[in-house]
Amino acid sequence: MKDIFQLAAEQFALEGEILSNEPYGDGHIGVTHLVRTTKKNYILQKINHFVFPEPEKLIQNIENVTDFLDARGVETLRLVPLKTGGNLLRQGENYFRVYDFIENTVYYQTITDEKVFRNAGRAFGEFQNTLAEFDASVLHETIAKFHDTPKRFRDFEAALAANASGRADTCKPEIDFVLSRKDTLDKVTKGLADGSIPLRVTHNDTKLNNILMDAKTGEARAIIDLDTVMPGSMLYDFGDSIRFGASTAAEDEKDLDKVHFSVSLFKAYAEGFYGAVKHTITPAERELLPYSGYLMMMECGMRFLADYIAGDVYFATAYPEHNLVRCRTQFRLAEETWAHFDELKDIIDSL
Ligand code: ADP
Ligand code: GN1
Ligand code: MG
Numbered sequence: 001m002k003d004i005f006q007l008a009a010e011q012f013a014l015e016g017e018i019l020s021n022e023p024y025g026d027g028h029i030g031v032t033h034l035v036r037t038t039k040k041n042y043i044l045q046k047i048n049h050f051v052f053p054e055p056e057k058l059i060q061n062i063e064n065v066t067d068f069l070d071a072r073g074v075e076t077l078r079l080v081p082l083k084t085g086g087n088l089l090r091q092g093e094n095y096f097r098v099y100d101f102i103e104n105t106v107y108y109q110t111i112t113d114e115k116v117f118r119n120a121g122r123a124f125g126e127f128q129n130t131l132a133e134f135d136a137s138v139l140h141e142t143i144a145k146f147h148d149t150p151k152r153f154r155d156f157e158a159a160l161a162a163n164a165s166g167r168a169d170t171c172k173p174e175i176d177f178v179l180s181r182k183d184t185l186d187k188v189t190k191g192l193a194d195g196s197i198p199l200r201v202t203h204n205d206t207k208l209n210n211i212l213m214d215a216k217t218g219e220a221r222a223i224i225d226l227d228t229v230m231p232g233s234m235l236y237d238f239g240d241s242i243r244f245g246a247s248t249a250a251e252d253e254k255d256l257d258k259v260h261f262s263v264s265l266f267k268a269y270a271e272g273f274y275g276a277v278k279h280t281i282t283p284a285e286r287e288l289l290p291y292s293g294y295l296m297m298m299e300c301g302m303r304f305l306a307d308y309i310a311g312d313v314y315f316a317t318a319y320p321e322h323n324l325v326r327c328r329t330q331f332r333l334a335e336e337t338w339a340h341f342d343e344l345k346d347i348i349d350s351l
Contacts (some may be wrong), residue, residue: 008096015039041101056096059139105212114268121269123220125276131201202232208246239292246264261336290344301330
């Protein structure tokens with residue numbers, strides 16, 4: 001019997017005959033397959049409609065954003081239509097889409113070369129500049145209050161109170177870490193609310209494996225995973241890249257002795273990003289660049305821990321403690337970043 005991925009792939013207007021259809025990549029949200037045909041390679045994704053409850057609106061956003069980028073000569077995702085037209089396949093409960101595979105690129109889970117991270121910073125900064133002309137009124141908010149960190153804290157408290165998995169007593173130190181830092185989480189949401197930080201159209205999920213780099217030159221090629229392009233703050237985009245990339249280890253490294261916040265990687269990314277946005281960034285945003293990495297480490301760590309306590313209902317996990325391991329790396333990074341704020345401010349001032 002054919003599986004749902006094969007049945008789905010056959011509905012799209014692919015060139016050539018399908019040769020293989022296998023799991024691919026390191027995303028935590030959708031299920032991604034690489035489909036090889038006699039002519040081309042494609043990315044087939046099962047959309048997670050628990051996370052994105054309105055797949056039709058999600059696809060409309062992708063159509064609008066990719067058309068906008070394409071018209072400006074920016075290499076971007078290219079949706080492949082269904083044989084019957086349209087870009088979204090619904091099969092029973094499941095939703096699928098297909099993209100052209102972006103060839104001759106690589107993605108990173110950790111950074112070994114500062115140059116690559118500087119290039120990623122420049123690309124995300126330029127992406128931000130390009131999106132400045134995008135009409136936010138045509139965008140659906142695909143996930144409400146996505147980076148509202150104080151709300152994420154309340155969600156964490158609710159997950160803890162419910163303790164659906166019964167695991168809360170196995171992660172007491174991590175829970176205490178979050179609770180003790182409650183008052184450090186509201187600088188960006190406050191700034192957005194009082195207008196001191198501008199609302200911009202942002203990517204919102206700028207981790208390193210969401211940017212494809214040229215396999216030969218190490219230059220940035222395409223920013224992918226556009227599902228969370230929504231109104232937000234530039235600080236979320238800068239901070240989330242720092243969260244994931246300015247670390248000496250992978251997001252799910254079990255050995256915390258290997259996990260450190262790297263000031264030199266922060267500097268490399270900041271040089272690239274700041275170089276691109278220096279004409280549009282406001283003083284209030286500039287001031288919070290060092291803090292934004294800390295904020296995203298706390299937010300993401302809190303989300304991993306909440307999901308561990310809720311019983312792994314949101315992020316894809318490979319083993320039972322995966323979300324707990326992930327939250328520990330985030331909290332280690334948050335602690336170290338906090339201790340380096342003065343140094344990070346000096347770096348930003350020097351740019
Ligand atoms: P998720 O939302 O689950 O993170 P992504 O859209 O980021 O899903 O895709 C998961 C991974 O698949 C990416 O990190 C990247 O490695 C790979 N990928 C996605 N789209 C493409 C594409 N068009 N070309 C090449 N690789 C891709
Ligand atoms: C998810 O989809 P992916 O794997 O690129 C998550 C991000 C988290 C990240 C942590 C829609 O990103 O918010 O920061 O995992 N995306 C969504 O690795 O929740
Ligand atoms: Mg992704």
